[in-house]
Amino acid sequence: MKPSSVIRLAALILLLAFIARPHAFAFLFEPLTVNRAPAIYNQGSLLALTLQHLRTVVLATLASTLIAVALGIFVTRPAGAEFLPLSRSLVNIGQTFPPIAVLAIAVPLVGFGEKPTFIALFLYGLLPIFENTLTGLTQISPQALEAARGMGMNPRQRLLEVELPLALPVILAGIRLSVIISLGTATIGSTVAAKGLGEVIIAGLQSNNIAFVLQGGLVVALLAVLIHDGLGLIERQAARKLGRSPDEVP
Amino acid sequence: MIEIEHLTKRYGDTTVVDDVSFQVEEGTLAVVVGTSGAGKSTLLRMINRLVEPTSGRVLIDGEDTRTIPEDTLRHRIGYVIQGYGLFPHRNVADNIATVPRLLGWNAREIAKRVEELLDLFQLDPAEFAHKFPHELSGGQQQRVGVARALAARPALLLMDEPFGALDAVIRAKAQDDLLAIQRRLGTTIVLVTHDMNEAFHLGDRIAVMNQARLLQYATPAELLMHPADAFVERLVGTAERPFRLLSLTKVQAALEPGSAEGEPIAVSDTLHEALSRLVWTGRRALPVADAGGTIIGRISVDGILDHGRALP
Numbered sequence: 145m146k147p148s149s150v151i152r153l154a155a156l157i158l159l160l161a162f163i164a165r166p167h168a169f170a171f172l173f174e175p176l177t178v179n180r181a182p183a184i185y186n187q188g189s190l191l192a193l194t195l196q197h198l199r200t201v202v203l204a205t206l207a208s209t210l211i212a213v214a215l216g217i218f219v220t221r222p223a224g225a226e227f228l229p230l231s232r233s234l235v236n237i238g239q240t241f242p243p244i245a246v247l248a249i250a251v252p253l254v255g256f257g258e259k260p261t262f263i264a265l266f267l268y269g270l271l272p273i274f275e276n277t278l279t280g281l282t283q284i285s286p287q288a289l290e291a292a293r294g295m296g297m298n299p300r301q302r303l304l305e306v307e308l309p310l311a312l313p314v315i316l317a318g319i320r321l322s323v324i325i326s327l328g329t330a331t332i333g334s335t336v337a338a339k340g341l342g343e344v345i346i347a348g349l350q351s352n353n354i355a356f357v358l359q360g361g362l363v364v365a366l367l368a369v370l371i372h373d374g375l376g377l378i379e380r381q382a383a384r385k386l387g388r389s390p391d392e393v394p
Numbered sequence: 395m396i397e398i399e400h401l402t403k404r405y406g407d408t409t410v411v412d413d414v415s416f417q418v419e420e421g422t423l424a425v426v427v428g429t430s431g432a433g434k435s436t437l438l439r440m441i442n443r444l445v446e447p448t449s450g451r452v453l454i455d456g457e458d459t460r461t462i463p464e465d466t467l468r469h470r471i472g473y474v475i476q477g478y479g480l481f482p483h484r485n486v487a488d489n490i491a492t493v494p495r496l497l498g499w500n501a502r503e504i505a506k507r508v509e510e511l512l513d514l515f516q517l518d519p520a521e522f523a524h525k526f527p528h529e530l531s532g533g534q535q536q537r538v539g540v541a542r543a544l545a546a547r548p549a550l551l552l553m554d555e556p557f558g559a560l561d562a563v564i565r566a567k568a569q570d571d572l573l574a575i576q577r578r579l580g581t582t583i584v585l586v587t588h589d590m591n592e593a594f595h596l597g598d599r600i601a602v603m604n605q606a607r608l609l610q611y612a613t614p615a616e617l618l619m620h621p622a623d624a625f626v627e628r629l630v631g632t633a634e635r636p637f638r639l640l641s642l643t644k645v646q647a648a649l650e651p652g653s654a655e656g657e658p659i660a661v662s663d664t665l666h667e668a669l670s671r672l673v674w675t676g677r678r679a680l681p682v683a684d685a686g687g688t689i690i691g692r693i694s695v696d697g698i699l700d701h702g703r704a705l706p
Contacts, residue, residue, distance in 0.1 A: 285477075285479065285482070287475060287477040287478065287479035288479045288480070288482065289479075290444075290475055290479055291473070291475060291478070291479030291480070291481075292479075292481075293444060293468075294442060294444060294468060294473035294475065294479075295468060295469070295473060295492055295493050295496070295542075295543075296464070296465040296466070296467070296468030296469040296493065296496060297465070297492075297496065301496070306481060309483045310481075310482065310483055385483055385526070386482045386483050386526075386528075
């Protein structure tokens with residue numbers, strides 16, 4: 145086994161152990177507490193919060209992926225080419241708008257809870273996926289496309305059998321980026337009462353309990369690292385099939 | 395038979411192909427040759443309607459291509475481009491199976507056809523069927539590209555600079571292989587190149603294009619002896635002309651009775667090859683052997699020179 149795999153495996157085991165049995169790690173966090181404050185988050189189950197957090201991120205990224213990939217496909221077709229600049233600026237606005245501002249605007253419209261967080265993450269996740277879909281679809285070798293057309297593939301066949309498979313590694317890289325950003329950004333959702341790991345951090349900040357802040361942060365960080373690695377593995381698999389070196393995937 | 399009638403393509407004010415007409419007989423190989431930007435590729439791409447003609451039409455066996463749906467037409471015409479455009483995400487077998495799969499052949503037929511083609515192109519199915527394009531050499535990619543174009547047994551094959559990416563040694567072999575396969579399958583081929591040697595080596599007939607217009611469409615010998623204008627004459631190369639003419643004629647034509655010293659020349663070689671051997675070995679004559687190796691006569695420098703001269 146490679147050293148990197150050992151580290152990954154260790155991180156995974158540590159994460160699972162910690163969210164399943166946080167109290168077993170209490171001795172590590174006790175030195176950080178003052179005035180006999182609890183060392184381990186005690187206002188809810190870490191496991192449940194982690195799952196909630198992941199659920200929000202996965203749902204938001206799925207929605208971003210669907211919209212961004214569909215939009216990317218549309219603007220690279222002849223019929224949609226004129227919408228390319230427009231969709232680019234729309235998606236860019238989604239990215240420039242700070243998620244916290246999105247929350248502030250969304251709460252009065254959809255109320256507190258998971259919904260505003262979902263909207264913020266969705267908007268924030270669009271850009272990387274959209275840009276990568278564009279890159280993936282436009283960097284396909286013109287010869288392969290010409291051959292596909294010359295052999296009598298219709299536009300749908302060209303898209304499904306040639307363009308999307310060839311763009312897949314780059315699109316996956318965009319999705320990975322989006323997931324990682326969302327994992328971190330989702331913590332601020334707890335300011336508007338969305339269930340998630342942000343709750344732990346905010347509880348820590350409010351009660352001046354560094355142990356809580358550290359726990360929430362650690363779990364989010366470990367999740368991000370592991371998911372980043374896992375998705376990277378899938379990408380490399382896809383890229384290897386195309387005969388590219390994995391380094392070429394941005 | 396392919397009949398190209400008054401084909402014209404204009405983009406705005408620029409005429410890329412200007413009123414080109416010629417015919418390609420069933421089972422022959424026509425080469426379209428010319429400088430870059432002469433409109434050769436556009437002409438070729440109008441045959442399978444990758445480019446829609448501004449005016450004029452193409453008939454394949456009497457059938458106007460405009461009456462056939464684009465994709466159906468292309469399923470029936472093999473197409474090979476420079477760089478081949480193999481699908482990098484599909485292995486060799488799947489690449490070759492592209493058109494049969496589009497046509498809905500069943501899996502057994504497809505597998506049989508793929509194996510047949512790999513054999514035909516001297517690629518061992520066990521070794522190559524599951525390789526990906528990036529694992530192949532340039533020559534192997536080229537063969538897979540042609541095999542893929544021939545997969546659904548098209549009667550017509552269009553080739554756009556199919557040997558352009560190969561080095562000289564592999565190119566000569568690939569050209570010979572193409573000729574052998576063409577003779578065997580009887581496929582009609584229209585091939586575009588900018589390489590005059592390639593045109594003379596492969597073409598039953600050669601179409602010379604310059605600045606969107608077809609200057610001459612003739613057999614290689616006619617092109618050499620009666621070039622239509624100064625451009626064609628320059629293109630066929632004034633200094634090269636006698637040698638090109640010699641390379642169109644087999645030793646058989648200049649065979650003389652008698653005997654000579656030295657290593658025999660095969661009767662199927664060209665006069666060009668024979669002359670170069672004579673010059674190289676410093677002899678006036680060499681014996682000629684048939685396919686079985688029996689000496690059937692001799693060939694002399696004078697005999698060859700008679701064939702390399704323009705007719706009065």
